[in-house]
Amino acid sequence: MSNSEIVRKSHFAGAQSSPLKTITLTTDFGSRDGYVGVMKGVMIAINPDIHIIDLSHGIEPFNIAQAARLLSANYRYFPDGSIHVAVVDPGVGSNRHILALHADNHLFIGPDNGIFTPFLKACELLRVHRITNHDLFLKPPSTTFHGRDIMAPVAAKVTAGMAVAEVGEQVAPADCITIAQTIATVERGLIRGEVISVDRFGNLRTNIDQTLLARYGYDALCVCIGDRRLPLVGGSYQDLAGVEAGALINSSGELEICAPRESAAHRLSAAAGDEVVVQLPLSSTAPSSSPERA
Amino acid sequence: MSNSEIVRKSHFAGAQSSPLKTITLTTDFGSRDGYVGVMKGVMIAINPDIHIIDLSHGIEPFNIAQAARLLSANYRYFPDGSIHVAVVDPGVGSNRHILALHADNHLFIGPDNGIFTPFLKACELLRVHRITNHDLFLKPPSTTFHGRDIMAPVAAKVTAGMAVAEVGEQVAPADCITIAQTIATVERGLIRGEVISVDRFGNLRTNIDQTLLARYGYDALCVCIGDRRLPLVGGSYQDLAGVEAGALINSSGELEICAPRESAAHRLSAAAGDEVVVQLPLSSTAPSSSPERA
Amino acid sequence: MSNSEIVRKSHFAGAQSSPLKTITLTTDFGSRDGYVGVMKGVMIAINPDIHIIDLSHGIEPFNIAQAARLLSANYRYFPDGSIHVAVVDPGVGSNRHILALHADNHLFIGPDNGIFTPFLKACELLRVHRITNHDLFLKPPSTTFHGRDIMAPVAAKVTAGMAVAEVGEQVAPADCITIAQTIATVERGLIRGEVISVDRFGNLRTNIDQTLLARYGYDALCVCIGDRRLPLVGGSYQDLAGVEAGALINSSGELEICAPRESAAHRLSAAAGDEVVVQLPLSSTAPSSSPERA
Numbered sequence: 001m002s003n004s005e006i007v008r009k010s011h012f013a014g015a016q017s018s019p020l021k022t023i024t025l026t027t028d029f030g031s032r033d034g035y036v037g038v039m040k041g042v043m044i045a046i047n048p049d050i051h052i053i054d055l056s057h058g059i060e061p062f063n064i065a066q067a068a069r070l071l072s073a074n075y076r077y078f079p080d081g082s083i084h085v086a087v088v089d090p091g092v093g094s095n096r097h098i099l100a101l102h103a104d105n106h107l108f109i110g111p112d113n114g115i116f117t118p119f120l121k122a123c124e125l126l127r128v129h130r131i132t133n134h135d136l137f138l139k140p141p142s143t144t145f146h147g148r149d150i151m152a153p154v155a156a157k158v159t160a161g162m163a164v165a166e167v168g169e170q171v172a173p174a175d176c177i178t179i180a181q182t183i184a185t186v187e188r189g190l191i192r193g194e195v196i197s198v199d200r201f202g203n204l205r206t207n208i209d210q211t212l213l214a215r216y217g218y219d220a221l222c223v224c225i226g227d228r229r230l231p232l233v234g235g236s237y238q239d240l241a242g243v244e245a246g247a248l249i250n251s252s253g254e255l256e257i258c259a260p261r262e263s264a265a266h267r268l269s270a271a272a273g274d275e276v277v278v279q280l281p282l283s284s285t286a287p288s289s290s291p292e293r294a
Numbered sequence: 295m296s297n298s299e300i301v302r303k304s305h306f307a308g309a310q311s312s313p314l315k316t317i318t319l320t321t322d323f324g325s326r327d328g329y330v331g332v333m334k335g336v337m338i339a340i341n342p343d344i345h346i347i348d349l350s351h352g353i354e355p356f357n358i359a360q361a362a363r364l365l366s367a368n369y370r371y372f373p374d375g376s377i378h379v380a381v382v383d384p385g386v387g388s389n390r391h392i393l394a395l396h397a398d399n400h401l402f403i404g405p406d407n408g409i410f411t412p413f414l415k416a417c418e419l420l421r422v423h424r425i426t427n428h429d430l431f432l433k434p435p436s437t438t439f440h441g442r443d444i445m446a447p448v449a450a451k452v453t454a455g456m457a458v459a460e461v462g463e464q465v466a467p468a469d470c471i472t473i474a475q476t477i478a479t480v481e482r483g484l485i486r487g488e489v490i491s492v493d494r495f496g497n498l499r500t501n502i503d504q505t506l507l508a509r510y511g512y513d514a515l516c517v518c519i520g521d522r523r524l525p526l527v528g529g530s531y532q533d534l535a536g537v538e539a540g541a542l543i544n545s546s547g548e549l550e551i552c553a554p555r556e557s558a559a560h561r562l563s564a565a566a567g568d569e570v571v572v573q574l575p576l577s578s579t580a581p582s583s584s585p586e587r588a
Numbered sequence: 589m590s591n592s593e594i595v596r597k598s599h600f601a602g603a604q605s606s607p608l609k610t611i612t613l614t615t616d617f618g619s620r621d622g623y624v625g626v627m628k629g630v631m632i633a634i635n636p637d638i639h640i641i642d643l644s645h646g647i648e649p650f651n652i653a654q655a656a657r658l659l660s661a662n663y664r665y666f667p668d669g670s671i672h673v674a675v676v677d678p679g680v681g682s683n684r685h686i687l688a689l690h691a692d693n694h695l696f697i698g699p700d701n702g703i704f705t706p707f708l709k710a711c712e713l714l715r716v717h718r719i720t721n722h723d724l725f726l727k728p729p730s731t732t733f734h735g736r737d738i739m740a741p742v743a744a745k746v747t748a749g750m751a752v753a754e755v756g757e758q759v760a761p762a763d764c765i766t767i768a769q770t771i772a773t774v775e776r777g778l779i780r781g782e783v784i785s786v787d788r789f790g791n792l793r794t795n796i797d798q799t800l801l802a803r804y805g806y807d808a809l810c811v812c813i814g815d816r817r818l819p820l821v822g823g824s825y826q827d828l829a830g831v832e833a834g835a836l837i838n839s840s841g842e843l844e845i846c847a848p849r850e851s852a853a854h855r856l857s858a859a860a861g862d863e864v865v866v867q868l869p870l871s872s873t874a875p876s877s878s879p880e881r882a
Contacts (some may be wrong), residue, residue, distance in 0.1 A: 021636050024625065029417050029620070030494035031325070032352030034364050037318065039370035040347045046343060048315050048373070051636060053628045058620030061495050070605050076734065078629035079636070088322055093530020143529030145545030146373065200618035201649050235731030236681020251733030261650055278840050324788035325619070326646030328658050331612065333642045335666035342609050342639060342667070355789050355847055384849050387824020437823030439839030442665065 012081070012164045022051045022082040023155050024075075025066050027147065028059040029087070035097070035145070036181035039085075039152040047208035062090045064115050065179060069196060072118035073252045075106050083155045085147070093143035097129040097148060099176060100158075100167050107164065109151050113149065114179030119241050121178060128176060132168035184208045191278040194257070195225075198272055202263020206276045208255040216280045223247040223256060224277045225270055232278075237261075304373070306401050306458045307453055309489060316345045316376040317449050318369075320361050321441065322353040323381070328440070333379075333446040336432065340450035345373070356384045358409050359473060359516040366412035367546045369400050377449045379441070380404035387437035388488060392425040392444060393451075396459050401458065403445050408473030415472060422470060437573035444553060478502045485572040487549070489519075496557020500570045510574045517541040518571045519564055526572075531555075600669070600695050600752045606618035610639045610670040611743050612663075612812060614655050615735065616647040617675070623733070627673075627740040630726065634744035641666070650678045652703050653767060657784060660706035661840045663694050671743045674698035674736070686719040686738060687764060688746075688755050695752065696741050703769030709766060720756035772796045778865040779845070782812075786860055790851020794864045796843040804868045811835040812865040813858055815843060820866075824851075 023043060023101055023180055040052050055074060059067045067088040089111040097112035103123040108116055109131070119126065134141075141149035184193035185209050187239055193208035204225070213221065220289040222247075222269040232255075233239035233246045240246045240260040243268055250256035257276070259267040317337060323329040334346050349368060353361045361382040368490040369378055383405045391406035397417040402410055403425070413420065425448055428435075435443035448461055478487035478501050487502035498519070507515065517540075526549075527533040527540045534540045534554040539561055544550035551570070553561040611631060618625040620793040626880040628640050632640070643662060647655045651834045655676040663672055677699045685700035691711040696704055697719070707714065719742055720730075729737035742755055772781035772795050782795035801809065809820040811834075820843075821834045830847040833855055837845035845854070 010395075022629075024629070026622075028494075030352075031348070031492075033493045034320075034350045034368050035493075037347055037349035038371045041316075041318070041368070041376075044316060045371070045373040046581055051632050053625055053640075054619070055625035056620055056622045057620075072625045074629070075495065075628045075696050077633070079633040091532060094532035096396070097648060098809070130445050141510045142545035143605075144531060197621075199621045199623075200616075230840060237732060238682035248732070251730035251736065256732075259501070308643035324646075324787075325642070326644055327616075327785075328644045331641055331746075332665045335610075335612070335662070335670075338639050338641070339665070340611060340668040346641075383765045388826035408629045436839035438825060438836070438844075442839065466711050486735060 012102055012158060014146040021049065021159065022053065022079050023159065024053045024078060024082060024084045025053045025057070026055040026059065026071055026084065027087040027149075028061045028063065029057050029121050029291070030055055032272075035147070039148050041147045042148055042151070042152040043156040045161075046153055048159040050156065050159050055084070057090055062088065064088050064090075064113055065117075065181070066197065068115050068117050068181075069276075070110070070177070071115070072122075075108075076104070080105040080108070081107075081108045083158060084110060084153050085155050086115050087147035088115055088150060089146065092146050096177075098146065099162065100129045100131055100154070100164055101176075102164060109155050111146070112177050114177050116176065117178040117181060120173050120176055121181070126173045127164075127170065127172050128162060129170050130168045133166060136162075136167065177258070179205065184212060186212070186280075191280065191282045193274050193276050193278075195274045195276060196254075196258075196268060198265045198270075202259070202267075203250070204257040204264050204267040204268075204270055204274075204276075205250065205252070206255045206257070208276060208278060210249045210253045213255065219281070221281070222279045223255065223257065224279065225268060225274060228268060230257060234267070306452060307311065314376075315343065315453065316347065316373050317453060318349045318372060318376060318378045319379040319381075320346045320349040320353065320365055320378065321351045322355045322357065322361070323351050325351055326330040329441070331391040332410070333381075333442050336442055336446040337450040337453075338407070340356070340447055341454040341495075344450065349378070350519070353385075354380065357384050358384075358407055359411075359475070359575055362411050362473070362475075364408050365402070366416075369399070369402075373398070374399040376399075377403060377452060379400045379449050380409050380447050381441035381445060382409055383407065383440065386440050390471075394423045394448065394458050395423055395470075396421040397456060401405075401452065403449050404580075405440075406471050410470065411475060411528050414467050414470055415475070416561055419468045421458075421464065422467050423458060424462045424465050427460060430461065433542065477499050478506060480574075483574045485574065487570050489566050489568045489573075490548075491562060491572060492559045496553070496561075496571075497544070498551040498558050498562075498564055499544065499545070499546070499565050500549045500551070502570060502572060504543045504547045507543070507549065513575070515575070516573045517549065517551065518573065519562060519568060520561060524551060589678050597694070600690055600746060609747065610641065610667055611636065612641045612643045612666060612670060612672045612749060613675075614643040614647065614659055614672065615644070615675040616649045616651065616655070617645050617735075619645055620790050623735070624693045625788045627675075627736050630736055630740040631744040631747075634741055635748040636747075638668045638747050638809060646726040650676065651771070652676050652678075653705075654785065656705050656767070656769075656843055657705070659696070659724050660710075663696075664692070666694070668693040669695075671695045671697060671746060673743050674703050675739060676699065676703055677734065684765075685829065686870050688717045688719055688742070688752050690715040690752060690766075695713035695748045697743050699734075702765050704764065705769060708764055709769070710853065715752075715758065716761050716763045717752060717758050718756045721754060724750075724755065741882050767826065770795050771871065772800060774800070774868075777870070779847055779868065781866075783858060783860050783864060784842075785846075786858075788810075788852045789856075790847070790853040791838070792845040792852050792856075792858055793840070794839065794843045794845070796866060798837045798841045798843070799842065801837070801866070807869070809869070810867045811843065812867065813856060813862060816856060818845060 099112045101108040103119045145269040195204045196207045198206045223230045231246045245259040247257045393406045395402040397413045432443040489498045490501045491499045517524045525540045538551040541551045646647040687700045689696040690706045726737040783792045784795045785793045811818045820836045835845045
């Protein structure tokens with residue numbers, strides 16, 4: 001069965017009998033200015049029979065990479081057939097495209113600016129359309145708020161049964177924009193990565209994932225940040241008792257640096273972008289000098 | 295057909311067959327103290343078959359004018375028949391009235407303190423009731439949280455089919471409180487307005503709207519703030535490339551001052567209340583010395 | 589009819605005919621990192637036919653007592669049969685238990701760390717289960733995010749008709765963890781309490797409640813904080829007009845210290861934890877030297 005056939009039978013082919021129900025929103029809009037609320041208004045005016053769930057509106061303004069990571073780490077916890085609208089869109093109103101990207105039984109709608117990089121690089125069965133059908137937009141669409149005028153109505157219309165193919169021409173995934181992802185590398189017995197974000201608790205999330213660590217076993221690993229050498233502890237925050245700070249595998253499968261009931265960012269004076277190095281055991285057999293992913 | 299007849303046939307006359315489904319909330323409550331959540335609890339306990347959408351809870355405490363602007367700029371993106379509950383209510387518990395205001399097929403519920411000024415001044419077909427029917431309130435209503443004890447249950451009961459007329463006596467719009475709105479003026483070839491708010495991106499929204507600007511054409515206009523003279527660019531943020539800052543018409547139809555991928559507020563050291571002046575072309579034929587609206 | 593019989597006939601016995609519809613969330617997760625959104629995704633993937641309402645995600649990190657107070661003050665405004673998921677869980681992944689606590693026709697799900705202290709101490713008809721049935725969890729559950737992997741799916745499955753008894757063994761309320769609650773005391777003509785939280789408006793909420801004050805009558809009471817003596821005013825914020833600050837009974841039945849259209853916290857340089865003393869009238873007949881509750 002071809003990719004095309006699979007998609008045709010998916011949730012997004014326009015069947016009227018089982019309308020979709022979930023739309024998530026990920027933006028850099030914050031919650032103060034009403035931008036998010038008005039997008040929801042547009043959507044329920046088209047289809048009141050939906051769930052709209054905020055994934056985050058606290059993405060740093062214009063930080064496309066942060067939104068990309070949040071989406072790719074979390075979309076799979078939503079029901080199959082969910083639509084994820086992602087609006088971190090510094091190029092709004094320019095000639096950048098808007099995409100509807102179907103991957104892994106979820107649909108992603110957002111600007112073609114790299115926000116869907118993790119899917120474009122890692123998913124095999126992708127189907128991507130450019131959203132160009134003006135009949136679906138609010139009229140006239142503004143030049144500064146396509147989340148409200150284009151993405152919200154298109155998402156809502158898909159939940160109401162419209163086939164994704166109605167949004168516009170299909171394009172090759174290779175024709176879509178991707179951004180550089182900071183990827184951990186392995187070289188000379190060291191995994192080199194970095195802090196990708198700091199959460200509300202001050203935990204330092206890194207781009208070193210458990211798949212990579214598992215190649216070397218978790219024993220005898222030592223995690224370095226700044227001038228600190230920290231232990232890689234067992235499963236939970238409780239295992240940090242008695243240490244100033246330590247590392248563990250978090251609920252997204254990432255190496256995370258934490259301090260017991262305290263902000264590790266504050267305790268270690270660390271921030272996003274800081275280098276994190278994992279020292280592998282000497283017996284490690286992994287090939288050196290190669291990046292994690294080809 | 296009279297105003298009264300129109301209203302009688304509207305969404306809010308109490309028809310049981312098609313219950314309303316959308317309530318929006320606009321408050322200065324923030325999101326930390328549980329005030330918003332408990333209002334939602336009261337509403338769904340009365341009618342679980344509703345959508346409740348947050349427009350904003352980040353209104354500056356007691357800033358009635360900010361809430362008024364946000365509501366009037368955005369209500370029309372919600373479905374006809376929506377109920378908009380607005381709680382910026384420094385006079386809660388005093389003898390100030392509470393209103394249910396029907397305008398443009400939407401219903402607005404909130405204190406009679408000027409929060410509905412834009413509707414009272416601009417809408418022709420208004421129908422206003424004072425909410426006085428104690429049978430509809432939580433018992434006993436507190437003196438400090440009428441959002442929870444009066445406005446939430448009344449809004450929910452209207453969605454469940456209760457006629458608006460049940461809330462209390464109808465009053466003349468002229469008997470309701472309005473607040474002074476800062477309005478742009480035109481004089482001697484200059485439009486004088488001000489920054490009304492700064493959004494999360496640092497964009498400076500003004501009270502100069504496109505209807506006014508369109509009278510003079512958009513060409514050759516120059517926008518001044520502080521000691522800066524800024525160009526009025528084309529449609530989108532992309533058109534700002536290469537300039538320190540510029541002005542455009544935003545998605546609410548307002549003149550907005552922006553900096554490319556940066557906070558204009560920070561770049562220009564500007565804030566809400568700052569004067570903004572638009573220099574009209576010399577050939578302008580508009581009458582001078584008259585305010586924008588009679 | 590025994591406690592057990594009452595519960596068996598309650599909303600939570602697993603009847604399929606009238607599924608529950610409301611889940612509230614109270615956490616210290618903030619809104620930026622996506623933790624809340626992903627919990628909602630897990631829940632609606634199990635049962636899309638629910639309301640999920642945020643009570644607060646702004647609990648101070650690890651502040652179990654703050655969450656306990658917020659929940660106990662507000663749960664009763666939600667419909668009977670609501671499920672309240674509370675995740676302030678510094679011990680996640682340790683051997684702490686997770687509870688499903690049925691009280692007053694509501695169900696509470698959260699860690700056994702004292703977050704349910706007000707119910708464990710004050711409610712008579714309690715039924716408590718430990719959540720141990722791994723068949724109900726996401727697989728494999730992480731060690732750092734039980735809100736997503738255990739509490740969310742369990743709550744959703746109860747809304748879908750699963751009997752609470754399915755979650756695991758029933759335990760005695762006395763076997764559950766409670767935390768010390770700061771309780772106002774009465775001694776020698778003084779009620780001694782403290783500021784328990786400061787809300788967005790700068791109002792100082794205290795642990796002195798109206799039930800206690802009512803024993804002495806509200807007249808001639810004087811409220812002291814720091815070196816200030818403040819009047820106990822009538823019902824509403826309006827009654828503060830003309831004073832620097834004053835106290836009133838707020839919408840949760842607590843003594844609250846406020847300043848007119850201003851932050852009392854700022855005006856009085858006060859914060860959570862500050863002592864608040866109420867001077868009783870000399871004729872007070874209450875017994876001295878006894879704490880408020882036995």
